[in-house]
Amino acid sequence: MRTRIMAVAVGLALTAGALGAGPAAAEDKVTYRLKPHVNALKQGACPAGDKQWFENNDKDGAQIAWTYTNGSRPCVTVLYEAVTTSRQCDFYFYVPRGFATALVRFDFTTADGTFVDGPGTYGLDEEDLEGWQHIGTGARVTSIFFTDANGQRYKSKMLGWGMDENHWLKQVCPQVGRRSRG
Numbered sequence: 326m327r328t329r330i331m332a333v334a335v336g337l338a339l340t341a342g343a344l345g346a347g348p349a350a351a352e353d354k355v356t357y358r359l360k361p362h363v364n365a366l367k368q369g370a371c372p373a374g375d376k377q378w379f380e381n382n383d384k385d386g387a388q389i390a391w392t393y394t395n396g397s398r399p400c401v402t403v404l405y406e407a408v409t410t411s412r413q414c415d416f417y418f419y420v421p422r423g424f425a426t427a428l429v430r431f432d433f434t435t436a437d438g439t440f441v442d443g444p445g446t447y448g449l450d451e452e453d454l455e456g457w458q459h460i461g462t463g464a465r466v467t468s469i470f471f472t473d474a475n476g477q478r479y480k481s482k483m484l485g486w487g488m489d490e491n492h493w494l495k496q497v498c499p500q501v502g503r504r505s506r507g
Contacts (some may be wrong), residue, residue, distance in 0.1 A: 353500040359405040371400035383421035388489035399472035414498040425451035425485030
């Protein structure tokens with residue numbers, strides 16, 4: 326009986342390996358998790374004495390952070406440093422379940438210092454969303470950032486983002502294929 330179970334297990338492993346070696350294997354993806362770097366700005370336009378951003382758990386238990394909207398004056402910036410590659414990568418942002426009701430305007434900076442399609446092109450309204458959301462595609466992206474200065478009234482909405490490694494921004498790129506030698 327034990328030999329039969331082992332034979333079935335080996336057969337399943339070989340079948341899974343053969344399935345993974347098909348045409349789809351050339352289209353494999355690699356996922357990078359980009360840690361948020363949060364900075365509270367110290368300038369006259371920011372509320373004195375108030376903490377600018379807060380940490381909590383969302384309704385699904387994910388560790389998140391959030392801040393209030395702040396009109397046109399930035400008091401909080403959130404920066405993600407991308408893995409720069411010439412490949413077209415997709416970027417996904419975690420919208421917390423709770424603590425996220427604002428419009429997030431993402432800026433993508435490329436290796437030559439330009440913005441992908443201009444500042445704030447990639448907007449995401451968190452109001453009716455939760456979980457992973459596609460926020461853009463680009464090659465040679467070096468960083469992605471947003472601020473609390475999104476044009477919405479002071480403290481009228483909440484911008485939320487993931488803070489634990491499982492909920493950091495995701496960069497999903499085509500895997501670089503290996504060429505055989507010989």
